[in-house]
Amino acid sequence: MRILEKKFRGSQLCRTLSYPIAYAIAWLLLEKGPLELDDIVKEVQRSKPAVCHQLSKLRLVNIVRYDKNWRRTRYWIKYPQEMREFFKACDRVITRITSRLKKDY
Secondary structure, X not given: OOOOHHHHHHXXXXXXXXXXXXXXXXXXXXXXXXEEHHHHHHHHOOOHHHXXXXXXXXXXXXXXXXXXXXXXXXXXXOOHHHHHHHHHHHHHHHHHHOOOOOOOO
């Protein structure tokens, strides 16, 4: 079976966002707007190398952009409206899937 380019990119996006740290970083950038690396590290409470690794994955799937100004790098979501809709759809599906859980672990 041949995978079309759009379906391949969609699977790459879903695979990247399946990592909780990548999901948290994308959500953070969506909610707070452009942030520098140190600010992201503080917010998600992970090491700088871990955050950099996930940011590079998010850049590869083309949803995070960055701008360098000397030693400072700012990151932001490239398609904020579409990503907001994507996260809302994810929340609706998760709410539906977990509706029968007695408690949230």
